[in-house]
Amino acid sequence: MTMKFFPKMLKKSFILSFLIFLTGFSQGFQSTADEYNLKAAFIYNFTRFIEWPVSGVGNNFIIGIVGDSPIDDPLAEIVATSTVNDKKIIITHFKKAEEISFCNILFIPKNSSIPLETVLEKAASKGTLIVSEKEGCGKKGTAINFLIINSKLKFEANMKALNDAGLKVSSQLLKLAIIIE
Numbered sequence: 001m002t003m004k005f006f007p008k009m010l011k012k013s014f015i016l017s018f019l020i021f022l023t024g025f026s027q028g029f030q031s032t033a034d035e036y037n038l039k040a041a042f043i044y045n046f047t048r049f050i051e052w053p054v055s056g057v058g059n060n061f062i063i064g065i066v067g068d069s070p071i072d073d074p075l076a077e078i079v080a081t082s083t084v085n086d087k088k089i090i091i092t093h094f095k096k097a098e099e100i101s102f103c104n105i106l107f108i109p110k111n112s113s114i115p116l117e118t119v120l121e122k123a124a125s126k127g128t129l130i131v132s133e134k135e136g137c138g139k140k141g142t143a144i145n146f147l148i149i150n151s152k153l154k155f156e157a158n159m160k161a162l163n164d165a166g167l168k169v170s171s172q173l174l175k176l177a178i179i180i181e
Contacts, residue, residue: 032070038153039146040074043105043131046144047084049173052104053127053166061087064103066094066112066119097122108142110134116142126166138180143167147178156180
């Protein structure tokens with residue numbers, strides 16, 4: 001093992017430990033803010049365990065949010081001081097279906113007024129990780145779907161949607177997921 005590889009491996013181990021910590025910590029949310037702080041942390045940490053075929057537009061890594069969501073503020077706090085593969089993270093909001101354009105990660109909140117099928121039709125492309133938070137969305141085609149099970153934040157991983165998007169997901173991340181084939 002080279003010294004150059006060791007820090008990268010150590011960093012991934014730390015991040016994986018952090019994700020495991022978050023899944024245990026999420027028991028008994030005190031508020032909606034707590035839930036969305038955790039979801040924002042998960043979304044950012046997904047970037048460490050997923051390899052994108054398209055790394056962004058220019059020097060940017062784009063995270064899109066469909067409509068309004070309580071995830072906006074905690075995600076903005078995280079990305080203000082973070083990068084993905086040395087690319088600046090940009091948050092884009094899509095209020096209407098026709099506004100949806102390429103992004104590396106697209107978050108669909110549970111209160112989205114745009115039907116899931118429409119969002120998937122507009123956004124399902126190579127290189128877009130589609131993340132949702134509504135029961136059944138993982139089975140309907142989103143790549144990652146957050147769930148609350150026994151007061152704990154969990155996530156489903158739809159393997160077909162991940163493969164169709166051309167995303168390579170670390171087995172370490174998949175160990176934490178509820179797998180949908």
